[in-house]
Amino acid sequence: MASKISTHKRFTSICFVIFALFFSLSFNLKASEPVEPSTNEAVLSQGHATSHTEEDPNKPVDIASIAFEHILDSHSWHLFGDHEHAVSMPLPVILKTDNGIVTFMSSAFHHDTHGTHVAEINGQRFVNFKETIYLASDFPNEHGQYLNIQKDEKGEETITNVAPLDFSITKNATQLLLSALVLILLFTSVAKAYKKTGVTTAPKGKQSFLEPLIVFVRDDLAKGNIGAKGEKFTPYLLTVFFIILINNVLGLIPISANLTGNIAFTLVLSVFTLLLTVFNGNKNYWGHIFTPHAPKALWIILIPIEIIGVFTKPFALMIRLFANISAGHIIIISLVGLIFMFKSLLISPIAVGFALFIDVLEVLVAVLQAYIFTLLTALFIGSAVADHNEDGQHDSADEKLAGEHH
């Protein structure tokens, strides 16, 4: 048993060393990139899509751009292929312009994301530049883009075209709708199973898979952190847990959307956490913030800190989920990108091996982050609704936990 553990440790440490080496290598490569004259060109003037495909084969692949393109939202659901050969599912574009709401399918842009193809809808002209939709200029610029790009003295470029408010059903929004539908179908069918078989028979199939998770969220997350009042918040916490879990897991599938790694999604969820905390906060909770247990002279410092703390908690929640999921995806794309950077098949076993390792790790992260988001939401609600007595117990529990960590 002991030898097994030591071999395991050795293996992990070797993995870690190789991993670290790879990373330093890839960063070096990236750092050397801007020296190349072809990539030094401004981003905004990336020319026609056609010229893109006729690139110099010796030009280094910009893995960073590809990685970010993969984790960012998109107006169409890209399946496979590049540029004008791409096969993608068109999604509805909904824009709020000065002339009212305009809707059309994203296929009107013909896969263009460089601002070179104008979509004319009801007399209004739009271009898609890097997945932001602008009102098109009357004439194209020197790169064929229907955009008005201005350079300031520092060389930074800004687009002066008007960007209408974009309420499109993007790739992420589509996945959100699909996952919501899946959750509704899944859990109503589980609910039906309880109704059909009654409560005296043992759960079967998906019911027996999901019941432990539901009971875990109810007992360990809701009741464990909120106490007796936890029952009221259990449905909310269950919804949060499963919407994050399903989208974390779906996000691991190559062609799917990166919804939980999108800051808009995590922002909404953490705003709901903030609202629940603020509106359920009892006298005790607000007392801690506005009349801290400290000398009155310190209140001038403590009260602003406490008030900031109300917002930093959900803010950290937002960043944590977004960063964890995005980072995982970036790592996987970077590892696969190693093959294209080295332009050698020999690197592929290592790249694929590490990508697989990270992918498996991502499965753990997918479950873990869903758990952590739900746990912290429950904890924040718990601190807001806790009675004084319960709070005292909480403090002692925290101390015990801190003691264990030491």
Next chain:
Amino acid sequence: MNNLFILAGLTDPGIGLIFWTSIVFLLLVGILGKYAWKPILGAIKTREEGIEKALASAESALNDMRELKSNNEKILAEARNERDALIKEAREAKDAIINEAKTKAQKDADRIMASAREQIVNEKNAAVTELKNQVATLSIEIAEKILRSELSSDEKQKALVNNLMKDVNLN
């Protein structure tokens, strides 16, 4: 600069997704809350309560059984004691009866013996009396016959008188 531009896009929450996420999430909380979580949590709670109740009733049944068993043992012990007492009593009664019977039989036997003895004495006395009477009668008859024969002739009468006279003289 390229990366910075994209990074800005990464940390820039899009209004569209915020809008759709808010709507879809709130709807999801509502729909799942009503049609999924409420029945599921209700069913799980009912089952847990059922299990708790079943466990409690099993426990009480076990206690009942235990009580019943101890009661049974008590009853059995009592019955055994009672049986022992009965047997003892019966034995005593038997002994008493036997003793009584023995004494009574002895007494009867004694009485019968006594009366038999008495009867025998009586019978013997009666027989003796009768014998005496018969002897007396026979003696008289014999004496009569003897007298008759003695007095049948004159010489004999004279001889008798002589004899008698001789006796008288002696006196």
